[in-house]
Amino acid sequence: xxxxxxxxxxxxxxxxxxxxxxxxxxxxxxxxxxxxxxxxxxxxxxxxxxxxxxxxxxxxxxxxxxxxxxxxxxxxxxxxxxxxxxxxxxxxxxxxxxxxxxxxxxxxxxxxxxxxxxxxxxxxxxxxxxxxxxxxxxxxxxxxxxxxxxxxxxxxxxxxxxxxxxxxxxxxxxxxxxxxxxxxxxxxxxxxxxxxxxxxxxxxxxxxxxxxxxxxxxxxxxxxxxxxxxxxxxxxxxxxxxxxxxxxxxxxxxxxxxxxxxxxxxxxxxxxxxxxxxxxxxxxxxxxxxxxxxxxxxxxxxxxxxxxxxxxxxxxxxxxxxxxxxxxxxxxxxxxxxxxxxxxxxxxxxxxxxxxxxxxxxxxxxxxxxxxxxxxxxxxxxxxxxxxxxxxxxxxxxxxxxxxxxxxxxxxxxxxxxxxxxxxxxxxxxxxxxxxxxxxxxxxxxxxxxxxxxxxxxxxxxxxxxxx
Amino acid sequence: xxxxxxxxxxxxxxxxxxxxxxxxxxxxxxxxxxxxxxxxxxxxxxxxxxxxxxxxxxxxxxxxxxxxxxxxxxxxxxxxxxxxxxxxxxxxxxxxxxxxxxxxxxxxxxxxxxxxxxxxxxxxxxxxxxxxxxxxxxxxxxxxxxxxxxxxxxxxxxxxxxxxxxxxxxxxxxxxxxxxxxxxxxxxxxxxxxxxxxxxxxxxxxxxxxxxxxxxxxxxxxxxxxxxxxxxxxxxxxxxxxxxxxxxxxxxxxxxxxxxxxxxxxxxxxxxxxxxxxxxxxxxxxxxxxxxxxxxxxxxxxxxxxxxxxxxxxxxxxxxxxxxxxxxxxxxxxxxxxxxxxxxxxxxxxxxxxxxxxxxxxxxxxxxxxxxxxxxxxxxxxxxxxxxxxxxxxxxxxxxxxxxxxxxxxxxxxxxxxxxxxxxxxxxxxxxxxxxxxxxxxxxxxxxxxxxxxxxxxxxxxx
Numbered sequence: 001x002x003x004x005x006x007x008x009x010x011x012x013x014x015x016x017x018x019x020x021x022x023x024x025x026x027x028x029x030x031x032x033x034x035x036x037x038x039x040x041x042x043x044x045x046x047x048x049x050x051x052x053x054x055x056x057x058x059x060x061x062x063x064x065x066x067x068x069x070x071x072x073x074x075x076x077x078x079x080x081x082x083x084x085x086x087x088x089x090x091x092x093x094x095x096x097x098x099x100x101x102x103x104x105x106x107x108x109x110x111x112x113x114x115x116x117x118x119x120x121x122x123x124x125x126x127x128x129x130x131x132x133x134x135x136x137x138x139x140x141x142x143x144x145x146x147x148x149x150x151x152x153x154x155x156x157x158x159x160x161x162x163x164x165x166x167x168x169x170x171x172x173x174x175x176x177x178x179x180x181x182x183x184x185x186x187x188x189x190x191x192x193x194x195x196x197x198x199x200x201x202x203x204x205x206x207x208x209x210x211x212x213x214x215x216x217x218x219x220x221x222x223x224x225x226x227x228x229x230x231x232x233x234x235x236x237x238x239x240x241x242x243x244x245x246x247x248x249x250x251x252x253x254x255x256x257x258x259x260x261x262x263x264x265x266x267x268x269x270x271x272x273x274x275x276x277x278x279x280x281x282x283x284x285x286x287x288x289x290x291x292x293x294x295x296x297x298x299x300x301x302x303x304x305x306x307x308x309x310x311x312x313x314x315x316x317x318x319x320x321x322x323x324x325x326x327x328x329x330x331x332x333x334x335x336x337x338x339x340x341x342x343x344x345x346x347x348x349x350x351x352x353x354x355x356x357x358x359x360x361x362x363x364x365x366x367x368x369x370x371x372x373x374x375x376x377x378x379x380x381x382x383x384x385x386x387x388x389x390x391x392x393x394x395x396x397x398x399x400x401x402x403x404x405x406x407x408x409x410x411x412x413x414x415x416x417x418x419x420x421x422x423x424x425x426x427x428x429x430x431x432x433x434x435x436x437x438x439x440x441x442x443x444x445x446x447x448x449x450x451x452x453x454x455x456x457x458x459x460x461x462x463x464x465x466x467x468x
Numbered sequence: 469x470x471x472x473x474x475x476x477x478x479x480x481x482x483x484x485x486x487x488x489x490x491x492x493x494x495x496x497x498x499x500x501x502x503x504x505x506x507x508x509x510x511x512x513x514x515x516x517x518x519x520x521x522x523x524x525x526x527x528x529x530x531x532x533x534x535x536x537x538x539x540x541x542x543x544x545x546x547x548x549x550x551x552x553x554x555x556x557x558x559x560x561x562x563x564x565x566x567x568x569x570x571x572x573x574x575x576x577x578x579x580x581x582x583x584x585x586x587x588x589x590x591x592x593x594x595x596x597x598x599x600x601x602x603x604x605x606x607x608x609x610x611x612x613x614x615x616x617x618x619x620x621x622x623x624x625x626x627x628x629x630x631x632x633x634x635x636x637x638x639x640x641x642x643x644x645x646x647x648x649x650x651x652x653x654x655x656x657x658x659x660x661x662x663x664x665x666x667x668x669x670x671x672x673x674x675x676x677x678x679x680x681x682x683x684x685x686x687x688x689x690x691x692x693x694x695x696x697x698x699x700x701x702x703x704x705x706x707x708x709x710x711x712x713x714x715x716x717x718x719x720x721x722x723x724x725x726x727x728x729x730x731x732x733x734x735x736x737x738x739x740x741x742x743x744x745x746x747x748x749x750x751x752x753x754x755x756x757x758x759x760x761x762x763x764x765x766x767x768x769x770x771x772x773x774x775x776x777x778x779x780x781x782x783x784x785x786x787x788x789x790x791x792x793x794x795x796x797x798x799x800x801x802x803x804x805x806x807x808x809x810x811x812x813x814x815x816x817x818x819x820x821x822x823x824x825x826x827x828x829x830x831x832x833x834x835x836x837x838x839x840x841x842x843x844x845x846x847x848x849x850x851x852x853x854x855x856x857x858x859x860x861x862x863x864x865x866x867x868x869x870x871x872x873x874x875x876x877x878x879x880x881x882x883x884x885x886x887x888x889x890x891x892x893x894x895x896x897x898x899x900x901x902x903x904x905x906x907x908x909x910x911x912x913x914x915x916x917x918x919x920x921x922x923x924x925x926x927x928x929x930x931x
Contacts, residue, residue, distance in 0.1 A: 006654035009904045013657055013911055014482050020915070021478030043922070056513040059469070066474040067922035080920040084673075088874035 020070075028069035042068035078320065157297070158213070164247035166191060173241035175220045175259050175451070180233035186224040187239075193455035194241050198248040200464035204397075204445050205250040207437050207467070212252065213296045216245060216447045217288055218454045219258035219280055219401050222273040223318075229266055229273070237263030241455075254295045258288045276327040277316020278450070279370055282335045285404040288448075293412055296444060301411035306337040314369055334369060336360050339410035343386040347378065351430030359384065359407055373403035379423025381436065386410035394444040395419060395437060397463050401450040409446070417442060421463040432468025469511040470629070471660075471716040472667045474918055480508065481720075484625075488724060494646065498620055501724060508625040509588065516587035519561075520623060523554050527597040528618040531604040531611040543605060550601040558594045561586055566791035583791065589629040591788060593622050595755055600636040602759060609637040617643045626720035630713045632731040632751035639726055646725035658903065659719025661911045666712030668914040670882050672921065674705035677875045681867055684847045689861030690854035694868035699834040699855065701875070702841050704882040707736065710749070729754075736886040739825040741805045741832055752788070756781050779803045789840070794848045798839040805832060 028045075046052065046061035053059075070076065173194060175187040205214045220239070228237040239259035246255040262284050265272045272284030280288070283303070290300040313331030338360060346354040361375035374382065377400050384406055393415040396402050402418065409416040417440060419433065426432050431439060453459035469476050484504040491497050510517045530550035534543055565583040572580045600621065604611045612618040620643060627634050681698045684690055690698075714731035721728040731751050738744035745753055764777045779800065786799020820828075838855065839848040853859050872879075893899050 003650045005904070006650045009907070010650075010653055010657055012908065013661070014485060016911075017477050017915070018479075018482035021474075021482065024474070024478065054514055056511075059475070059511050063473050063475050064922055066478070067919055070474070070919040073919060076916050077920045080917060087877040089876055090870050090873040 023071055024066055024069065027071050028066075045069075158211075158252050161247065161249075161251055164244075166195065169194075169244040169247070170240075173239075173244060175224060175239040176237070177224075177228040177231065177234070177263075178236040178238075179228070179231040180235075184227075186227065187220060187451055189241050189455040191244065194244045195248050197455055197460050198245050198253075200460045201245070201253050201447060202250050203464055203467055204447070205253050207434055208252070208445065209441075209443060212443045212445075214249070214253045214445045214447065215256065215292045215296060216249075216253065217256040217258045217292060218242075218449045218451055219262070219288065220451050221278045222275070222280070223278065224451075225262065225266060225273040226275060228263070234267065237266055254292070256288060256292045256295060261287050261291055271333075274314070274316050274318075274332045275330050276314070276319040276332050277370055278318060279316070279401060279404070281332075282337045282404045285401075286337070286408060289405055289408045292446060293409070298412045301339070301408065305340055305411075306408070307340050308338075309336045310334070311336065311369065311372075316370055317368065320368060334372070336372060337404070337407060339386055339388070339407055341386045341388040341410055343384060343410050345374065346383045346385065348381040348383070348429050350428060354383065357382075370400070370403065374406060374418065376400070377403065377420045377423060379420060379428070380425040381429040382418040383440075384410060384416040384418065386414065386416070388412075388414070390414050392443040393417065393440055394446060395433075395440075395442045396446045396448060397421065398446070398448040399450050399453045399459065402446075402448040405446070405448050413444075415440065421459060421466055424466050426466065426468065432466060433463075434467045469508050471713065471720075472664055472914075472918065475511075477664075477915070477918070480504070485723065489648075494644070497724075498617065498643065501624060502616060502620045505620065505623040505625040505628065509623060509628060512588045513585075516590075519557065519587045519590065520593055521619070523557060523594055523597050524619050524622045525615070526550055526553050527601045527622075528612070528615055531601050531618075532613065534601070534604050535611045547601060547605045551598055554594050554597055558590055560584075561590060563787070563791045570793075592630060592633060593628060595633050595752075596622055596635075599633070599755065599759065603636055609640055612636070612640070612643070624721075624724075624726070626717040626724070626726070627728055630710070630717070632714055632717065632729050633755050634728050634751070638729060642726050648723065648725040652725065653723050656719045656722030656724075658907050659722065660716050661719075661907045661914070663712040663715025663717075663719060664914045665910045666708040666715060666885070668917045668921075669910075670878070670885065671705050671707075671709035671712060672917070673875070673878050674701045674708070674882065677701050677871050677878070678705065680871050682865070684842065684851035684854060684859075689859045690851065691861040691863060691865040691868055692854065692857045693864040693872075694861070695838075695851055695854035695859070696834070697868050697872055699837050699841070699851070700879070701871075702837050703736070703830075703834060704879070704886075706837065706840075707732070707886065708882065734886060734888045736830060736833070737826060737888065738829050739822050740829055741802065741809050744829055744833060745802070745806070752785070756785055760784060775807065778807055782806070792843060792845075794839050794842055794845040797845055797848070798836060801836055801839060805836075 043061060043064040045065055046058050048058050051057075052061070067073075169191055171191050172188050173191065174185050174189055176183050176185055178184075201214050201216055205212075208214070218239075218241075225237065228234055237259060239257055242255045242257045242260075246253070249255070258280075262272045262280065265284065265287055270283070272281055272287065273279075274281055286303055293300050311334040313328075314334035315327060315331050319327045319331075343359065345357055345359040347357050349355050357375055359374065360372050362372065364370075364372040364376065368376065371377070388411045390411065390413050392413050394409060394413045395417040396406050396409070397419055398405065399420060399422070402420075406416055406418050417436070419429075424433070429436060436442075437445075447460075447463075449459065469480065471477075484500065487500045487504075488497050491500060506517065509520060527550050530546045533546045537543055537546065561584050565581040568581045569579050572578065600609075600618075603609045612621070621634075621636055621639060622628070624639075678698060678701050681694055681701075682690060683698065684695070711732040718728045718730070729751055731749060733747040733750065735744050735747035738747055761777055761781045764780060765773060766777065767774055769777065782799040782803030783796060784799070785802070786795040786797070789795045789798070835852055835855070838851040839845070842848040842851065850859065854861060857863075894903070
């Protein structure tokens with residue numbers, strides 16, 4: 001090879017590496033950005049302190065920072081994932097087989113775990129909330145003229161709970177599915193972690209005015225639900241930790257079992273979970289919403305009263321991170337529900353300052369289309385104001401599972417405040433969460449979580465700390 | 469700092485190449501290399517720079533002393549001092565906790581000491597320093613009077629952290645007289661890209677696939693297919709990881725005018741375990757042969773003594789890789805295998821076709837990797853039992869099927885890259901013309917995969 005060509009190649013290779021370095025040094029985010037794609041805070045620029053430099057921690061952090069802050073990193077990751085998917089032959093069924101808890105396979109020739117020999121009966125246990133669980137079926141035709149139904153007089157019955165004892169509950173609780181007579185544990189939660197979460201719920205409950213309530217639900221991700229949907233001889237999909245949360249929380253804390261409600265719906269072949277996205281469908285969200293608001297004495301807005309549009313095909317977060325042909329062929333339909341009442345969605349930008357943003361962000365990226373709801377998880381604080389005739393205000397503490405949930409409360413509340421603890425900032429929002437609850441006269445609190453942010457994560461500890 | 473990092477590729481490497489090229493004088497170039505080598509080492513753990521300086525200084529002084537004293541007794545003492553002090557430093561950091569915990573276990577106690585944090589590259593630079601003093605003692609090379617050049621020999625960043633173990637005689641002349649042609653720089657960079665690709669595109673992906681498989685000692689009994697698959701992936705991972713790093717070191721050495729010895733020569737095509745060790749980590753094998761096995765008498769000794777020599781070398785080889793009983797067992801395993809192979813070669817004459825011999829060797833190598841892979845000996849033995857179908861985990865499990873399907877192409881590519889087909893192909897004129905394009909693609913792809921390495925998809929892809 002000619003010398004000149006060799007030198008050109010060398011300059012090209014070395015120059016491109018150096019140019020990437022300069023580009024990173026100049027354009028990289030310094031502050032650490034939250035990645036919804038990975039559900040983690042990307043590494044911020046490390047600080048060179050004598051201790052961190054001496055131990056080598058600074059250098060490790062710097063490498064992670066460079067990787068995390070590489071310009072257009074999300075696109076690079078997507079490219080790599082797509083490339084790797086093209087070189088793999090595993091199907092979605094293979095994936096589900098691996099996602100299935102390996103210690104408890106579902107084949108009929110495999111005995112259930114000894115610890116689960118005393119499993120609950122095939123039918124899922126009832127939701128611990130004192131209200132009946134409505135089972136509305138989704139209308140196939142959109143309602144021609146939505147009929148807003150202002151909230152009638154609300155009567156919340158707050159039951160008195162007996163003093164709980166930890167030993168009354170199993171040391172490990174979780175989410176289960178029952179198929180062909182066998183029970184599989186999909187998620188496990190330690191009793192201490194479950195009880196610990198109730199302490200945060202109780203702190204919220206203590207802050208509320210008389211008659212105020214805290215409603216809690218934790219929803220399994222669709223990967224677990226889809227295990228059930230795809231299983232042969234499916235019988236039940238349910239959870240058992242809610243009883244414990246309910247028992248250890250204040251009298252004005254209400255607990256709804258999303259797993260039980262959605263499990264029943266799945267056995268009725270209803271479309272409550274996406275196939276290509278980790279979230280529940282708006283209809284699944286609606287079922288849980290109905291149960292939660294009914295439990296605290298509200299009348300849920302009829303499903304047909306929401307203004308609906310459909311987007312198809314919808315390829316969600318699973319597809320984004322691992323674009324398989326199976327998912328393309330089984331793309332979802334994203335139903336966008338909007339309250340029929342006049343409403344305005346405001347994002348607090350600074351203390352006392354708000355900016356109107358669309359409740360449904362039509363410009364949400366195609367590869368993260370679920371963020372069409374509220375424009376995706378954001379901070380520091382947002383407010384949905386509606387003219388439904390309702391009087392009270394509520395607060396929804398939630399992760400991305402609450403995005404489709406928040407608009408549904410427009411019929412029951414004049415103001416629905418939305419806070420994602422990952423993005424909350426007291427200085428920007430105008431005070432701690434406790435101060436904002438008082439400032440806005442919030443009466444009810446809804447805690448709506450995906451299982452990613454339930455008992456074994458910092459999410460609720462953060463939410464507790466943000467109370468101030 | 470490691471070669472396969474953005475810090476190295478985007479900041480360190482361009483800077484050192486530009487500065488090294490900018491100076492015409494060799495003294496200035498050596499100064500650039502030395503300063504950058506010290507920064508490279510200190511970037512990981514600045515405190516351990518002192519340890520490397522201590523080992524280098526000690527061996528430099530002892531080597532100088534060896535040239536100035538004539539008495540054989542005093543010369544032996546100077547050599548002993550250098551070797552013993554260097555090894556004591558290595559032993560203290562690497563083996564203290566292992567020795568203390570083993571003694572504690574022997575008298576019925578529990579684990580009493582956590583392993584000390586190991587200075588970066590200590591096993592490599594210690595051996596390199598020892599070879600220097602030993603070669604000066606044997607008269608194979610002259611002692612270096614310039615302490616900075618002695619330090620550059622030990623600390624030169626392309627080979628300092630993970631080898632190959634370079635002997636002073638191989639680079640002595642280049643320290644004072646070397647030139648870098650455009651061809652050297654180009655071919656060196658190509659070698660760097662090949663090494664980077666091996667590490668990032670094969671070894672790292674194999675590691676990800678391994679992480680998706682259940683391992684021995686876990687909740688689930690290993691299936692036969694899963695255990696073989698895991699070991700096959702690990703065999704690919706360790707080969708491409710280590711040989712990739714060596715390639716990068718050798719390539720960069722060439723870019724700066726050095727010619728480092730090869731460390732790997734397609735080990736997985738070996739038709740015997742003896743051949744495997746002639747092709748795997750060649751610089752380490754040569755070190756143990758020349759500085760341990762031959763001084764102990766080699767094979768020109770009575771049979772019993774030979775057995776002792778072989779086992780001593782292999783137990784030390786095992787221990788060099790890590791302070792744990794499974795490494796000791798791994799070394800002993802190879803010592804016994806090599807002796808058995810030698811016995812079989814002398815007494816059993818069977819016309820076995822080469823592909824079969826390669827396959828059988830690979831099986832033994834995979835058993836060896838099972839001992840090497842785990843941190844505890846029972847887990848390694850348990851894995852071998854699973855490979856033999858004795859663990860009760862069935863023939864296959866969903867995770868193995870999934871990993872095999874997801875990584876079939878990767879494994880095929882890895883297997884192809886283990887074969888020496890690329891060398892003659894690269895010499896073909898048509899292929900040679902396409903090399904820059906191919907190298908650019910590999911470089912870009914490796915770079916993108918490096919960026920994506922911190923991608924940590926959440927719960928639902930955790931398997």
